[in-house]
Amino acid sequence: MKRQLNDSEKEIVKKRYRKDDGSINCFIDNQPIHDEKDIHYDHINPFIRSEDSTLENIAPVCRKHNLAKKDMTLSEYRDKLEMENIFEKIENDGLQVKLNDVLKYKLDDDFGYPVIYNINEEQNTVELSFYKDKQKLSLPDVKEYEIYYCPTTGMKYFYASVPVVNIMNDGKEESELELQPRPLILPHLWSLYRHLRVNTQLQPSICRVTNSSPVLMFDGQHKAAAKIWAGANKVEVKIYIDPELTWLMRTNLVAHDKLKQLRFYSSILADKLAQLYGANWQKYIETADKKTEKGFCHYIKYAEDKPDEKPEKQIEAFLIISIINNEENEFAQFIAPANKTGKQYSISWDSMRKYYFRYFLTRPPLTVEIDSKDDYRNLEIKNNIELLNIIAKHVLINKWNPNASNADHKKAERIFRPGSIMVWFPMLRDIIYNKLDLVNPDESKIILFRSIPDEKWQIIDQFIKKLFSHPMWVDNDANIDVVLGNKKAELTKELFKKKGFTVEWVLGLLNN
Numbered sequence: 001m002k003r004q005l006n007d008s009e010k011e012i013v014k015k016r017y018r019k020d021d022g023s024i025n026c027f028i029d030n031q032p033i034h035d036e037k038d039i040h041y042d043h044i045n046p047f048i049r050s051e052d053s054t055l056e057n058i059a060p061v062c063r064k065h066n067l068a069k070k071d072m073t074l075s076e077y078r079d080k081l082e083m084e085n086i087f088e089k090i091e092n093d094g095l096q097v098k099l100n101d102v103l104k105y106k107l108d109d110d111f112g113y114p115v116i117y118n119i120n121e122e123q124n125t126v127e128l129s130f131y132k133d134k135q136k137l138s139l140p141d142v143k144e145y146e147i148y149y150c151p152t153t154g155m156k157y158f159y160a161s162v163p164v165v166n167i168m169n170d171g172k173e174e175s176e177l178e179l180q181p182r183p184l185i186l187p188h189l190w191s192l193y194r195h196l197r198v199n200t201q202l203q204p205s206i207c208r209v210t211n212s213s214p215v216l217m218f219d220g221q222h223k224a225a226a227k228i229w230a231g232a233n234k235v236e237v238k239i240y241i242d243p244e245l246t247w248l249m250r251t252n253l254v255a256h257d258k259l260k261q262l263r264f265y266s267s268i269l270a271d272k273l274a275q276l277y278g279a280n281w282q283k284y285i286e287t288a289d290k291k292t293e294k295g296f297c298h299y300i301k302y303a304e305d306k307p308d309e310k311p312e313k314q315i316e317a318f319l320i321i322s323i324i325n326n327e328e329n330e331f332a333q334f335i336a337p338a339n340k341t342g343k344q345y346s347i348s349w350d351s352m353r354k355y356y357f358r359y360f361l362t363r364p365p366l367t368v369e370i371d372s373k374d375d376y377r378n379l380e381i382k383n384n385i386e387l388l389n390i391i392a393k394h395v396l397i398n399k400w401n402p403n404a405s406n407a408d409h410k411k412a413e414r415i416f417r418p419g420s421i422m423v424w425f426p427m428l429r430d431i432i433y434n435k436l437d438l439v440n441p442d443e444s445k446i447i448l449f450r451s452i453p454d455e456k457w458q459i460i461d462q463f464i465k466k467l468f469s470h471p472m473w474v475d476n477d478a479n480i481d482v483v484l485g486n487k488k489a490e491l492t493k494e495l496f497k498k499k500g501f502t503v504e505w506v507l508g509l510l511n512n
C-alpha cells in the first residue's frame with residue numbers, strides 16, 4: 001500500500017500544498033515545515049477498495065507528526081488528536097462526554113430540531129415530519145415508515161435513517177424520568193470511528209420519539225457519534241413510538257446488566273472497582289495492557305476529579321468489607337460496627353483494621369495481573385474468613401457472654417484486650433508461616449494470598465487451639481490484666497515471654 005514517491009511526484013505534492021508565502025505546512029497541525037528536507041509524505045485517507053494511491057491522497061507531514069501517527073493515515077491521526085482534545089476539555093470540567101457534545105462540536109448549535117409523528121392506523125404506517133429549524137419555520141421533510149410491533153410488549157417501532165440535526169441524546173441531567181444514556185468513552189468512539197469509515201454499520205442505534213422534540217437516542221450512541229464524527233448527515237436508527245418510559249428504562253437497565261455479565265470478572269475486587277469507578281474502570285480496562293491494582297491506582301489518580309481520594313485505601317476498604325460482610329463469616333458478629341462500641345462486641349472495627357488486617361491482608365496496590373492465575377485476592381478473602389472462623393470457634397462462639405461473665409467469657413476478654421491482640425495476631429501469622437512450610441520471609445507479608453489446602457487448615461486449626469490453651473489466658477495473676485490493658489506491645493511481649501507464651505511454645509519446639 002505504501003510506496004515511495006519519486007522526486008517529480010514529490011514536487012507535484014509540494015506544489016499543491018505550497019502557500020503564497022512559499023511555505024509548506026504540516027497536514028496535521030498546519031504549522032510550517034521550515035526545512036523542506038524534513039518533509040515526509042503519507043496517505044490522507046485509508047485505502048480499502050483500491051491499492052492505487054493517487055497523488056491527491058498524499059500530503060506533506062512534519063517529521064515529528066510522521067513519527068507520532070504510527071500506522072494511522074494523516075486524516076485519521078488529525079481526527080484522533082481532535083477527538084482527544086474534545087474529551088480532555090469536557091472531562092477537565094468534571095463532565096462526561098455525551099452524544100450532544102459531538103453534535104455541538106460538529107454542527108455548532110444547529111441541531112436538536114423537532115420531529116412530529118402521525119400514525120396511520122389503517123395503513124399501519126407512521127408519517128414523520130423532520131423540521132429544519134428549532135422554531136418549525138420552514139417546511140419539514142415528510143417520510144413514511146412501516147410500523148412493527150414487539151410481540152411481547154406490543155410496543156410500536158420503526159426503522160429509519162434520520163438527519164443528524166433531528167437527533168439528540170436522551171436524558172437531561174436533572175430529570176428523573178428520562179433514559180440516561182451512558183457517557184461516551186474515547187477509546188470506544190475512536191475504534192468505532194475507524195471501523196465505520198471503511199466498514200458498514202451492522203446495527204442501528206436505538207431511539208424514541210415523542211411529539212415535538214428531536215428523536216431521542218438512548219442506546220448505541222457510540223455508533224451514531226462515530227458516524228457523525230466522520231461527517232455523516234444521517235444515522236440509522238430503530239425508533240420506538242412514544243413508548244412507556246418506565247418499562248423502557250427497566251429494559252435498558254437489564255440489557256446493560258446483561259452486557260456487564262458478559263464481562264464477568266471472577267475477581268471480587270474487579271467487580272467492586274467496576275461498580276465504584278464505572279466509566280473510569282472501563283476505560284482503564286480497555287486501555288491498559290496489564291491490569292493491576294497498582295496500574296489502576298496510578299490511572300485513577302489522573303482520571304478522577306477528586307485528588308484527595310486514595311484508591312489504595314479504597315481497595316483496602318473493599319477487601320476488608322468483603323471479608324467482614326461475607327455471610328459465612330462467623331467472627332463478624334463479634335466486631336463492633338465502625339465508630340461503635342458495646343460490650344456485646346469483642347473487638348472494634350478500628351482494631352481489626354489496625355491489628356488484624358495489617359498482618360493478614362496483603363497491602364494494596366499489588367502488581368500482579370488482576371484475574372490472572374497469580375491473582376489470589378479471591379482466595380485471600382476466603383482464607384481470612386476461614387481463619388477468623390477458626391478463631392471464633394475456639395474462643396467466641398457460645399463463649400463470649402458479657403452478661404454471664406463466666407470463665408469462658410473472662411478468658412475471651414483477656415484474649416481480645418487491645419494490648420493482647422497487638423502481640424498474638426503477629427504471633428499467629430508466624431505460626432501459619434511455619435505450618436505452611438514457607439521459607440522466604442517476604443512470604444509472610446502475603447501470608448493468606450495463596451491457595452491453602454484443607455489439610456493445612458486442619459493443622460492450623462490445631463495450632464490455634466493450642467495458642468488459646470496456654471495457662472496464661474486463665475491465670476489468676478491480676479498483673480496480667482493490668483499489662484494487657486496498657487496497649488503497649490513491648491510490655492505485653494515481656495509478659496508473654498515471662499509466662500512462657502511464645503511462638504516456639506505453640507509450635508512445640510520447646511521441651512516442656
Ligand SMILES: [Zn+2]
Nearest residue numbers: 026028062065
Ligand atoms: Zn506536524
